[in-house]
Amino acid sequence: MLDFSFKQVQMKNALKIAKRIVVIDHHPTAFNELLPINEVENLELHLDTKNSGAVLAWKYLHKDEPIPLILAHIEDRDLWNFKMDDTRAVTAALFSYPDVFNNLEVFNNVIYNTHALIREGETLLRQYNTDLARILEVNQRSMTIGGHDVTVCNAPPKFSSDIGNMIATTGGVFGATYHDTKKHRIFSLRSIKGGFNVEAIAASYGGGGHKAAAGFSVDRDHVLAKC
Template sequence: MNPLCIYHGNCADGFTAAWAVRQALGDIECHAAGYGQTPPDVAGRDVIIVDFSYPRDVLQAMNEQANSVLVLDHHKSAAEDLAGLPEPPECWEDWIEHHLALAPDMTSTMAALFDLERSGAGIAWDFFHDAPRPALVDHVEDRDIFRFALEDTEEIMMAVFSREYTWENWDSLAAESPYELYREGRAILRKHRKDVRELIRSCEQRMRIGGHLVPVLNAPYFYSTEAGHIMSEGEPFAACYWDSADARTFSLRSREDGVDVSAIAKQYGGGGHRGAAGFRMPVGWEGDVA
């Protein structure tokens, strides 16, 4: 085996999913990916894609070069795009046996597992481990799918978000008790909420996206969930965006009475869930012309 783990970059769920894979397979190579970005070289690799997927044509091209391709994801738009792909066995060991059995007759094997009721981190841990989930995985999932069924998830996740995305930091977070993380995150959450409210008051504007004139905020990605949720009240959806050297990235949020933002994002080459999705456009893009 020559594994390569591709995960959703700049995302606690994606990073935790990759961490879960590393906890099972050791110090394997990992690559942070984003929608609209070119995939890495996968020639001869056993590719594991967690909390993320590429469009069907890109994935098929990767499959022609790779030794095997396994997708573990929970995004609605990707599940629709990749409908019909075979599902893998229930766990990693069975997937390996399945691949080795087919290898003499096939240049590559590809399968995809989608579960919209779990997050990428939850799916990855459950697939690669027999042991119960760490509390870290459960709280990451609780926030990522916006369920908030567990006590103190908001505070705990503020403590998580305060750490750099390193494997060592995630080892440390997994070892801490939920109460320790809750105590650490309380003040961070209070400050975060204050910053979001002030940003919206001072910087909110409107853009036409996917045929809708919606509230938009230019803000770093770590404000997008809370700001988008606030601005989306009484609206079809709301958006936050931020610029990098080569793209303007949009993060969309909607409520239960709003529109399916995964369908909106798909119009621009992105994807996601019904209530949370994203896409990338050229720097300077200010929405569609009316």
């Protein structure tokens, strides 16, 4: 189980029928739910908030081998650090390939060619930033989430992190984006680092995540889906 985990009740039920469950995760929700049952014999936990799910998986499978540069860039974005040069370009290019991790030929072509990804990504970012600004301009409005009046933006999932963080940095308690599916409205919450704990808000709606980045979904008949 990688980069997500069951709630404690669900996990206990799964452990009754599974020989062994391995959980590799970096979300605080996993710590809260699963550490109390860490002593269960057929549950193996690898929890660490300092790394992304991608890097934790690499460490689990490859032990002390060096982390590939592409995974370092993915982690740099996933943790919203952006300490490495060209992370935005690399990840923009990587995300442009459909189903890259399930297509071995495409995977091998891009995963070890970071310089090519940078060139592709720099072009893609121009369009991405234009689209992002337009979405933010026309789709903002106010909603009450978890008792807080916040600015939200209806945005496709690929824009949720950037738009949520842009809203969070311009004031208010936290920023939120959402998109609708046939059965659910899916919310993504963001706050500035060291600021409001959005994981607690997400958890109150059955979701989870990190202190500064979390999410949850509600059914289409929920009050938040009718706003």
